[in-house]
Amino acid sequence: MSHPSIHARTDPAKPALIVAETGETISFAELDARSNRAAHLFRARGLVASDTIALMLENTPEFYDIAWGAQRSGLFFVCISTKLTAAELDYIVGDSGAKMLIVSASLTGSAGTVRAETLRFVVGGSVPGWESWEDAVAAQPDTPIADERAGIDMLYSSGTTGRPKGVRVALPEDPDMAAPTVLMMLARGLYGLGPDSIYLSPAPLYHAAPLRWSMTVQRLGGTVVMLQHFEPEAALAAIERYKINASQWVPTHFVRMLKLDAAARARHDLSSLKVAIHAAAPCPVPVKEAMIAWWGPVLYEYYAGSEGNGLTTIDSAQWLEHKGSVGKAAYGVLHICGEDGVELPAGEEGLVYFEGGGVFEYHNDPAKTAEARNALGWSTLGDIGRIDKDGYLYLTDRKSFMIISGGVNIYPQEIENRLITHPRVADVAVIGAPCPEMGERVVAVVQPVDMAEAGEALAAELTAWCRAELSGVKTPRQIDFSAELPRHATGKLYKRLLRDQYWAEPATTV
Template identity: 30%
Template sequence: MNFGTLILNAAASQPEARAISFQGSTVTYGTLADRARRLAAGLLERGLLPGDRVLLQMHNCGEYPELLIGAWAAGLVVVPVNAKLHAREVEHILENSQARLVFTSAGVPDLESDVETVACGGAAYEGLLGTEPIKALAETAPEDLAWLFYTSGTTGRPKGAMLSNRNLLAMANAYYADIDQLGPDDTMLVAAPASHGAGLYLLAALLKGAHVVISAGFDIAEAEQVVRDNEKVSLFAVPTILNRLVAAWGGSEVPLENVKTIVYGGAPMYVADLERAIGVFGARLFQLFAQGESPMTVSGLPQRLHRTDLPESARLLSSCGYPRTGYAFRICDPDSGEELPFGETGEICAQGEAVMLGYWKNEEATAKALREGWLCTGDLGFCDPDGLLHVVDRSKDMIISGGTNIYPREVEEALLTHPAVAEVAVIGIPDPEWGESVVACVVRAGGAEVGEAELDEHVCNHIARFKRPKLYRFMDELPKSDYAKILKSELRKAMGGELAAT
């Protein structure tokens, strides 16, 4: 089973249908298939062999899908990386993956490497497209490696999660089972980096012959135009992007009836923000809990439960939903691995067809992450008696103060119910007496005036007093990654430097 073949099969059934749009230019499925087959032939003529890796260090662009399909049609493995990564990070991934060829797009800095680089749109790329289309596609097995998904590296150097053809197909099938059926009348907007979750859902769209609009970077005006020009628009958004859509489109004349589904995930979505999003989009939202090691799967809160008028709405919206179709999760003691009863917090472990094969050339990390058929996610949470998953925090973000566990997300949820708080990140810093102290880094809502005393009183009205922040730091903005996730590691470094200077 070659994943590229699966997409080309869909293309063959509707060659004149819209496939990819980028910056006003659209190619049909027939053209997409022809270009992908030419790329496959060109890559093999260049001396690459099935199983070789090709690294895509590219911004979102029209060539992204054809390169994915072409590489798979040739039996190659893709290694997509965010084009905004530091050169040293990319060089580590390049060395670790042993990629034989690098594709880049405009604006990507050069790497200090002897590996050949091909720029999209350049002479070498056009040379690949000048090859006669491949006739017989490479034969690969369902368990053969297709995508090396490198983690963000927040706890060390990035590790390559090995995703097979079967893993990618399972991810797409879970989309159809739980989120939406897709077809030629659908449009999927890829507004986040295609090297991550948005690119994975791009595959689900192509397998069903849907129209894919690729954005060079999230832009409110472009997103609005896509919604105006197309019916049945879907997209994947991290919470920061969803919040921006809510702020821009709430009460506007944007035809929201053309929005079919917004899948959100990748970072905590706080209840106060989610209630505002439901007020704008209603039952068009699907919450996703996953990680690259089990891409875009594990659990989800379906559209029909995104309501604020149910007796159990507060509990539903504070959760990450139920197991996805074909998946299971359980809560385990991080040390013993024993399953914990309902209501007890432990490590979230997941099982299903999309779970990775392991980490590339890292047996130690693989053995730690994959135990007895379960993926140990490193996320902390609990399961309530109704089967809802509640994610508490990353294990590395948990604060231990005076011997008591404090979960930052609980404190953040409390602070975000205050109207003067736009964003917040809660971290722990070393404390000689208590071990760690709770610090809240707060971004005020535009024009709002609020001080520590008011926020302290507000927090104590919502959660136990011992969990309240000992320090507040007001900031203009919070540091974020290229995937719009708040970088608590950067906040800890900044706070450490600030305290050392006093």
């Protein structure tokens, strides 16, 4: 059993949270008091166990106050991306049934037409029509509520291929808010996280991995160092300044740090770092090779989803022997199945399924929930992959991203992995666009390091770069340029937005 409230009693002055950019520090005693006030406010406004709240905040200390307050009140807490439009936020608040919405002052303009019955609070400012979160919690006691009960997050998919869907799991069977969790056991067993951890969280907290892993570190008595915004050199500086020994990243973080000049990369002492976990998207082999060469064998990768239905893991030594793999199953049993639902032998590509992992449902979408399961009850996130003879999983791409050109299945990830290694490419997305002859044609939308270089010459150079390693059918037939791609701050591309542009107006480029 472990929980911030326990550490507040045993080591009250220890930092539970440090804001990297400012040095602002919240001790375990302060986090306990602040989350107690949040819990009292929830009860004072009529919220009871199994009710839902929603929050849309930047990376601020209040994020943890609210999340832990909800966790110790038996609530479902929905963490919403700060990048969403008013319509998208309204949809999630309504779909989740949230009775309270808590929003940063700078984001209230995105609140749209939230239902009148939804309680509305603003953090970090005064906005007409919104109640001040700070004023409301200041009037509450800092002692525990009488009916503490474990709550849990309810997160929505990033909507990269359609409308976001809420991933809902049951409230923990053990109502004790300090009861052990699967993630706690994995964090300790796989990565050695614990009270000595000083953990850097560089990504937005509204995403599953930063939220769940940083809260797990606090459960275990470690210190979370939170970046308000990711900047490549600022992240390296934070590792040095705070003697970070554990951290979590996504491949786009690696790409941006690797594109720093040699002087900037060498400027910071990273020797304290013992564990650098990464996930969220497949990491191109050359990128991971470069990171291991730079940081040493401290990289640990996993594959999982917000659904919590399974987990694979791999360390640096294993990866160097199985380059491109996302590891072996650490939670649940892996299976690869064909379109007919029949399990495939080692080496063949198909849908990745987990057996015996966590049970989930897509909120208000029984059809999608059913679609994610096969006749045996195994569940899939919609990813395509294969398992080698040693049990290591290799991801090909998401099924929904597959391009069919002239009857040939083409997976964009392989093409993206090639293009991102070009020194003049900052980001890239590969999609299928309509083609009268072939059905779909391969289009690469490239964000150059320098937008001034965008043009026919760079497109020709990138085409040749692809042809050097990829077959003709995989080489993009069209390369367009964009100053910025619609990428989620957690590293996932909103490919749906790009694809819609091409399919709505086939001749249009971005």
